Amino acid sequence: MFKTILIITVVTLFLVIALLHFYWALGGKWGVEGAIPEQFRTSYFSLENHFKVQLSTIIVAMGLCVFASIIGTHYLIDEGRVEAGYTTYISWGIAAIFIIRAIGDFNYVGMFKKYTDDKFYRNDTRIYVPLCLFIGIAILAITIIE
Numbered sequence: 714m715f716k717t718i719l720i721i722t723v724v725t726l727f728l729v730i731a732l733l734h735f736y737w738a739l740g741g742k743w744g745v746e747g748a749i750p751e752q753f754r755t756s757y758f759s760l761e762n763h764f765k766v767q768l769s770t771i772i773v774a775m776g777l778c779v780f781a782s783i784i785g786t787h788y789l790i791d792e793g794r795v796e797a798g799y800t801t802y803i804s805w806g807i808a809a810i811f812i813i814r815a816i817g818d819f820n821y822v823g824m825f826k827k828y829t830d831d832k833f834y835r836n837d838t839r840i841y842v843p844l845c846l847f848i849g850i851a852i853l854a855i856t857i858i859e
């Protein structure tokens with residue numbers, strides 16, 4: 714039961730975050746200010762970078778959808794019917810991506826970032842780092858719990 718709740722929570726988080734990224738890629742402005750560091754915001758809104766930003770945002774959204782489908786399909790729908798080896802390794806990889814994101818690059822994102830004087834950096838500390846840690850640890854728990 715606990716594993717099922719974790720799976721549904723992680724899949725729901727992936728899909729909600731993916732929808733938010735699709736919204737931004739289609740031109741939505743809500744939440745963008747807190748999702749992009751100030752020094753990158755001017756290039757985000759510039760016309761010459763618009764297509765590149767849109768494309769990268771769509772790629773992130775699609776990746777999140779793929780992550781949701783991998784976790785949801787294997788652990789909820791096909792549990793026990795599909796060879797667990799590859800999916801387990803892929804799940805560990807997804808967990809690693811989010812744990813590494815939470816740790817950060819030691820400059821702009823993560824627990825050990827240097828910059829803290831912007832709305833993005835405050836959101837990173839309060840929202841993005843804990844969310845990434847939760848997702849990473851939850852996926853590890855999902856793969857371990859029988």
